[in-house]
Amino acid sequence: MIKDVIVTQNISKTYGKPPLQVYALRETNLRIKQGDYIAIIGPSGSGKSTLMNLLGCLDKPTDGNILIEDMDVSTLNENKLAQIRREKIGFIFQKYNLIPTLNALENVELAMGFAGVDTKTRTERAKQLLEMVDLTKRITHKPSEMSGGEQQRVAIARALANNPSIILADEPTGNVDSKSGDNIMRILEDVNKKGETIIVVTHNMAIAQRAKRILRIQDGEVREEHA
Amino acid sequence: MLKDHVKLAVKNLRHRMSRSLLTLLGIAIGIMAIISLMALGEGMQQAVTGELSSLSDVIIVSTGGDIMSSFGGGGGGSTSEYFTERDIADIERIQGVKDVSTQLSGSALAEYNGKATIVALTGMDIEVMRLQYASQSLHAGAFLNDGDQNKIMIGYGIAHDTFDADIPVGGRIKFNGEKFFVTGIFGKQGMGGVSSDSIVLMSTRDFKALTGQNNMSMVYLRVFNVNDAESIALNIEEAINENHGRKDFATATTMTSILETVQTILTLVQLVLIAIASIALVVASIGIMNTMMTSVMERTREIGIMKAIGATNKDIMSIFIIEGMLVSTIGGIFGIIMGVFGSQALSLILSSFFSSMSGTQLVPIITLMSVVLAVAVSLIVGVLSSLYPAWKAARMSPIEAVRYE
Incomplete structure (x- = not known):
């Protein structure tokens, strides 16, 4: 049986206090299995980012529980959440979000550094990952010396650095041209084929159509769409 | 891990080289002031003490x-x-x-x-x-x-x-x-x-x-015998006061007691000098804090990213505090070097000013104590002035930080 990577139980996220309470997300129940490839779509302001932040342990739900690999993370303190983030989750952002003072190799190594991986192992693995995203020749380049597509590939390598259970990609192709975007999606799909769970937030239906499951969010409510 | 933090801090400082150097200069000047004024104070102390103790009998x-x-x-x-x-x-x-x-x-x-x-x-x-x-x-x-x-x-x-x-x-x-x-x-x-x-x-x-x-x-x-000076002085006062039938007619002063008085005064002078120099240091430390605050603001996004990829609050604090400490310690070391030359220059200027007043040359003396103090002070200044910016950085919410434009 394939195990669940993420299970959400009636999670809600509200801002403000009644009667001015605003629901960003309403009683959402999700079950994401290992190896899933999910696209989350919806108009802006629909709660996509809120859901991403909750799944990525950047934020805590107001109500309900989130289980990541059977561990309830909704009650953990900040340090524990940081640990979950570095061990179980890999983030890919629309704007790449690499550290500008570090080169490609160092950016990938940084995530492993926070996880306490020793220097030698770190460098070896970072080089492997950069080779996988086809950036062997760019390892000493700083983000400002790379194209958007290249930067996003570094970000993918960084997201994979600590062997996470889930990759959360927020509009990963939003800032690159369609050719680079296709390249990025293919890399993510390759990773998915190796058993990694991928969750992609996107506006782009063409990108969403490539996923195995599509979740549509509207006004804080999540519905499963046929993929 | 600490090594990584230091590496990150160094990279950040180098990335903003001119700003780092200016902040560093502030600390260097503060430490220079302390070192050179302490050296002058010490020189003064020793010159006067040496002169007076030759008269101790x-x-x-x-x-x-x-x-x-x-x-x-x-x-x-x-x-x-x-x-x-x-x-x-x-x-x-x-x-x-x-x-x-x-x-x-x-x-x-x-x-x-x-x-x-x-x-x-x-x-x-x-x-x-x-x-x-x-x-x-x-x-x-x-x-x-x-x-x-x-x-x-x-x-x-x-x-x-x-x-x-x-x-x-x-x-x-x-x-x-x-x-x-x-x-x-x-x-x-x-x-x-x-x-x-x-x-x-x-x-x-x-x-x-x-x-x-x-x-x-x-x-x-x-x-x-120098050791008898105090008791002899008392005997003299007693004898003369008895002659004149008054308790306060004569005052017998030994060089030792003058020496003590002078030393007390000089110590006070030294403290005042250090207090003045400390003002420079306080200004410099505000400079560090200011630079660090700016740096935290500028790197809001970076902080968010680091948190998203697993950095703990402790990691973030450590990176910023190390940055502050690096600036202040390097500044402190420069300050000590500048202080060595600065004290010589100051003594030259002062000597030429007062050469008509006193034959004694004011030779600055830099003690190990003052160097150790300078290093310690600059370290403490570094930690203290980066503490608040670091804390601010650490408690930033990763979501908002990542979204920060």
């Missing part, structure tokens, strides 16, 4: 109040009470006293170049004179020698401001009609009641011959 007995008001200055001309021959005999009789000499005070009508005025005269043994005025620089000429007759030393004011014409070395002044020759002129002392500018010094013998007076305003004596 001397006891000075004066009439009335505190010795400090008349020591080194005008020769006690202001006092109207004098010691008697019996007092001197009593002092000589006290066990442990090696030799005794007196300082005589009086006045005479001085005449030079047709102008006449009353001046205060001081008569003392040449040997004592040399001891007492050893620290005073000479403007011109030389000290009196043993056996000199009808020769005098005069203050700068007597030489230049008292008569219509300046008096040169070798100049001839008439006191009560008797001719005296100037052998030496003291350097200018400037303001204050302890000035020797208006002094006229002559030997005891000349003084007695000239004035016929024997007004002993001060007694200088030396003891055989």
Whole structure:
């Protein structure tokens, strides 16, 4: 049986206090299995980012529980959440979000550094990952010396650095041209084929159509769409 | 992990090189001020202490109040009470006293170049004179020698401001009609009641011959054993006070007690100097804090990313504090180097300013203590001034930080 990577139980996220309470997300129940490839779509302001932040342990739900690999993370303190983030989750952002003072190799190594991986192992693995995203020749380049597509590939390598259970990609192709975007999606799909769970937030239906499951969010409510 | 934090901090500092250097300069100047002022203070302390401790077997007995008001200055001309021959005999009789000499005070009508005025005269043994005025620089000429007759030393004011014409070395002044020759002129002392500018010094013998007076305003004596000085001083006070039937007639001051007083004053001066230098350091530390705050603001997004990829609050704090410490420590080291040169320069400037006032050269002394203090202070300044920015960085919410444009 394939195990669940993420299970959400009636999670809600509200801002403000009644009667001015605003629901960003309403009683959402999700079950994401290992190896899933999910696209989350919806108009802006629909709660996509809120859901991403909750799944990525950047934020805590107001109500309900989130289980990541059977561990309830909704009650953990900040340090524990940081640990979950570095061990179980890999983030890919629309704007790449690499550290500008570090080169490609160092950016990938940084995530492993926070996880306490020793220097030698770190460098070896970072080089492997950069080779996988086809950036062997760019390892000493700083983000400002790379194209958007290249930067996003570094970000993918960084997201994979600590062997996470889930990759959360927020509009990963939003800032690159369609050719680079296709390249990025293919890399993510390759990773998915190796058993990694991928969750992609996107506006782009063409990108969403490539996923195995599509979740549509509207006004804080999540519905499963046929993929 | 710490190594990674240091590496990140170094990269950040290098990324903003000019800003880092300017912040660093602020600390360097603060530390330089502390190091050089401490070095000067220490130099001053040692110079004065060295000079005074060579006189440590001397006891000075004066009439009335505190010795400090008349020591080194005008020769006690202001006092109207004098010691008697019996007092001197009593002092000589006290066990442990090696030799005794007196300082005589009086006045005479001085005449030079047709102008006449009353001046205060001081008569003392040449040997004592040399001891007492050893620290005073000479403007011109030389000290009196043993056996000199009808020769005098005069203050700068007597030489230049008292008569219509300046008096040169070798100049001839008439006191009560008797001719005296100037052998030496003291350097200018400037303001204050302890000035020797208006002094006229002559030997005891000349003084007695000239004035016929024997007004002993001060007694200088030396003891055989420095360790007995304090008890001998007490005995002297007791004996003289008994002679005059008053409890406060005489004050006997040992060099040791003067030394202590002077050291207390110098320590105070040093503290004031350090306090002044500390202001520079406080300003520099605000500079660090300011730079760090800006840096935190600029790197809001970066902080968010680091948190998203698993950095704990501790990691973030550590990175920023290390940055602050790096800036301040490197600044501190530069400050120490600058302080070494700065203190030399300061002492040169001060020496040229006051060379007319005192023959002593002010040599700055940099102690290990002050260097250790400077390093410690710069480390502490680094930590303290980056603490708040680091804390602010650490408690940033990763979501907002990542979204920050």
